[in-house]
Amino acid sequence: MAVANAALAMVGGIGVTMLQRQRNQLYSFMAKNPLGHALVRPRRDFSARSSSSLLPPDVPRLAETARIALTPDEVEEFAPKIGQIIDWFGQLQAIDLQNVDPALRADAESNNLREDFPETFDNREALLAAVPTYEKPYIKVPKVLNKD
């Protein structure tokens, strides 16, 4: 609730003192207990668009997607930490962001692209020298198995 109120105040411009109180609560939760929001706000506060479709992180499956071979010890160590952090991320979903445009990055100048004109890189030998398994003219890789 604290988060939602703070958000409404932010967007709707309610009086400064209330905002200040919300914000102080928000901040002191953050600073004293970084998990504050995740613990305080039960999952049922999730807005409709984000509710049941969000499963908690499946670390082994994520590791496969990200092509990182985790040991069972690592899975055991990472899963609770990742879970905590993802929970903490979740606090943003309670904010009313309906009329807010997503910002790709800081205000940027447009049209800073250079001409699409190919140039030859002048140090190709060094590029090839950096390849771990090179058999001229091929970069050698092991076979690719199609997993269904």
Added chain:
Amino acid sequence: MLSAAAQNPRLLLQRGGRKFNLQKCRRRRHFHHSLQAVSSFFPQSETISSPSSSSEILTIRKSLLSRERKAVEIAQNYLNRLRSTEPQIRSFLHISQNVMSEAEQIDRKIERNEELGPLAGVLIGVKDNICTVDMPSTGGSRILENYRPTFDATAVRKLRECGAIIVGKTNMDEFGMGSTTENSGFQVTANPWNAERVPGGSSGGSAAAVSARQCVASLGSDTGGSVRQPAAFCGVVGMKPTYGRVSRYGLMAYASSLDVIGCFGSSVADAAILLEAIAGHDRFDATSSKREVPEFSSQLEPAEFLDSKPLKGLRVGVISETLGDGVDSGIVSSIQAAASHLEELGCTVKEVNVPSFSLGLPAYYILASCESSSNLSRYDGIRYGNQIAAEELSSLYGACRANGFGSEVKMRILMGTYALSAGYYDAYYKCAQQVRTLVQKNLKASLTENDVLISPAAPSPAYRMGEKKNDPLAMYAGDIMTVNVNLAGIPALVVPCGFSEVGPSGLPIGLQIIGAAFDEAKLFKVGHVFERTLQRCRFVPPLVDKDV
């Protein structure tokens, strides 16, 4: 008498068959002239590292041009100090073998009365995620152990064109992920003020190297505070420029919408000179700005020319959210003292509220995890980096990355992979981008009502080693002061402003000064005046104090 090179400027910059156009050469000469003009202002210092010198870079330049000292002597002095302090500090991952020969070349140029670049003879450290063609660049990661880039980053190329000597590559948290430099794949750097404390991160090596006077200045990178927080922890000046001010070409990407290259110096003037050298549009970075780079260094007044209220009329906003619960009391009083000091200098200081402040932290970590999960997918062991043999391609990827990446990097990639999975984009990444809009709007609004905003650079002084290592959220919480600036893409300068009474010699505290986009000149002005008028504070760690 002008050398052939000086007569034909094109010759000056030809390297390996690539020609640079006259436009770039003009800018370089322009910077050179502005630096010459500045040199005549600043008072001569007798010793190379006089604590009252407002610019080590200019002091070096004057002693070289006046033939008072030779470049080899200056370089040897720094190298000696580097070698004697390295066992305790460990800020470097690689030290150049060419420092003395480059210094000799500069001495020969001086003998021949040739034009000297503005940074000639100045030893500069470079964070190891910035590519240098003649030295390994690991990004602090085992996956790039022994990797030698095939090109110099634009920022490094510009330093070299100005005559700088790149002394080595500094230690960092792996790929920029961390706030203590403990996540380096290679070694842990110590804070020069206290060997049991961290230097901050991720540019901990660069900050420690300047703090310990192992080099004159250094480059770092700042994605969520990685220049500003270590600057505060190590008692040096750290500048995070506006996103787009410095080319990112050659900076190993962590979060592309947030990364910037920043600089460290032992004074605001040095940070200004360094930024002027590396800033500017680069056709190899489409996000680099075409805006003119102001002559930052020439706009700084020497201390004795300052009138009694040098900052009269400047409106300073203290971000109230940064001085509340959860911030170390020593830091709060230090920042409040800094605010009073600014008032004495003529500023009008008032409290401002930035409502979205605390939301910046989760938004930042979502954006950074997501973007890094994509950016780090290039480290697959095929085209460069360490490769682990495997029977099949997926296993090769899995093994290389498992073997080469540290735990924090693995976790962030997994979190980013999760948040970017199909169906989850709206809930996390898009939300975070929307929060970014709010943060940008709030800060922009505050910066129209105020010239600059101030806050601490970190909620506490340097942590003990190991203190935050096993608690990621506690580690992340320390970035609360810095991330919003990256989300908004605006510049910020950290200046040492006091000490916290921790440990035998205390620990430095840094004041963060935040400005509007592309307004680095104002930050340098405020920081420089603040620094020059700060009494009773000398930011040289005891470890090096006897030499300096």
